[in-house]
Amino acid sequence: MRTGRRGGSVNGEPEVSEELTRRLKAYEGRAATVAAVGRDPVNEPMIRHWCEAMDDSNPAYQGPRAVAPPTMLQVWTMGGLSGHTGRTDAYDELLGLLDEAGCTAVVATDCEQEYVRPLRPGDEITFDAVVESVSDRKSTKLGTGYFVTTRTDIRAGGELAGTHRFRILKYAPARAPARASARAPALATVPTSDRRREAPEERRPRPVVNRDNAGFWEGVDRHELLIQRCTGCGSLRFPWLPGCSACGCPEWDTVEASGEGRVFSYVVVHHPPFPAFAPPYSVALIELAEGVRIISNVVGVPYDKVRIGMPVRLRFRRYDDESVLPVFQGVSP
Known part of the structure; x- marks a missing residue:
């Protein structure tokens, strides 16, 4: 029953929506990731692959004095297919609460990065993340939901190298009205x-x-x-x-x-x-x-x-x- 009421909040029950928003905002300032370690040190092969994919031939990213492209900041924190390490129960609880509220879909909306010092091959990466903000309920073309912003502080050798803010929208998908097509049925040409x-x-x-x-x-x-x-x-x-x-x-x-x-x-x-x-x-x-x-x-x-x-x-x-x-x-x- 509780899940149903939360689901109703996204669809327009004001009192339930206010309660859900209050519970969500209680996660602001709580840790999302603690003392996580990058899976690999900053390394030349990943820098080369990135530059080839981005068609970036800047000489600063090549040779014995190479640095990593600043926009690779998030790359060194990614968990890969095996998932993240160091993620807190609080962050999983926040996402679970949104799922129970019917906000089961997710889309990344934007990111913001601040570069403090360049990263070089061999740098060992550690990072911590915090839930910086949870928005009020928002209605978008995709559906109704909440924007969740995390801030990750990325360090190399214990020294701050940069900050990465990442925002997602967790939402309940909107149902588009059925449209009658003036053309033949889409599968008419398939046996x-x-x-x-x-x-x-x-x-x-x-x-x-x-x-x-x-x-x-x-x-x-x-x-x-x-x-x-x-x-x-x-x-x-x-x-x-x-x-x-x-x-x-x-x-x-x-x-x-x-x-x-x-x-x-x-x-x-x-x-x-x-x-x-x-x-x-x-x-x-x-x-x-x-x-x-x-x-x-x-x-x-x-x-x-x-x-x-x-x-x-x-x-x-x-x-x-x-x-x-x-x-x-x-x-x-």
């Missing part, structure tokens, strides 16, 4: 046998829609796969970005993809299982005829028959009343 075999048992996770990609998802709702086109230099780009990486122009329009493409690369997922996904299944990087690439599922063919170079055609698959996603139908040669 009935394929629909039964490939239909997920649970709803797909919802994409995070923001001001930079909202136009893309609006196009998907209309069964259009839209590619951004820079109006400055004409370059096509995907995924959607606020500006052109080729010329820097912030202005753009869109072109609709023809839907033809080929498998550029792929993986077959066997483990771990996730709700709404039943392994094994294939996830592919599709190169569209227009030259850009998109990650999606290959459907209509067995997972072990997907091959690099396989021709595919765009389909729009409706998973429930709220979710339409682009997928690609394998085409037999």
Whole structure:
């Protein structure tokens, strides 16, 4: 019964909401992580991988006197797939309280970093974190929930090297009104046998829609796969970005993809299982005829028959009343 009342608080019971907010704010100032140790010292391979991924050739990050890029500050504190060490019961209790209130979804919203001194290969990292703030209840396009901000102080050899503030939104997903499509049903072009075999048992996770990609998802709702086109230099780009990486122009329009493409690369997922996904299944990087690439599922063919170079055609698959996603139908040669 208690869980139900908390869940009701997110949906508009003022007195319960006030009580929940009071309990949440009691965690402000409490430790989230204590005396945690970085899994690895600051090291050259991770610096090199970062710089290659970011296309950053700054000479300060190379050679015998190299320093780590300042923006890698959080990297040295990450727990990896095995999880974090040093996290307190208080932080887990805070997240658990939000879960019980119906705020089961989470999205990172922003971070803020302050750099005190450069980190160099060989530095041993330790860090502590505190719950800096919990907001009042907020209503967003994603849903209603609470912003939780943690502040992490990162040290090298016991000396403060930087501070990292990280904010998440824990929220109860909003239910969008069902939309009637003017087009044919999303699965009309997929044989009935394929629909039964490939239909997920649970709803797909919802994409995070923001001001930079909202136009893309609006196009998907209309069964259009839209590619951004820079109006400055004409370059096509995907995924959607606020500006052109080729010329820097912030202005753009869109072109609709023809839907033809080929498998550029792929993986077959066997483990771990996730709700709404039943392994094994294939996830592919599709190169569209227009030259850009998109990650999606290959459907209509067995997972072990997907091959690099396989021709595919765009389909729009409706998973429930709220979710339409682009997928690609394998085409037999």
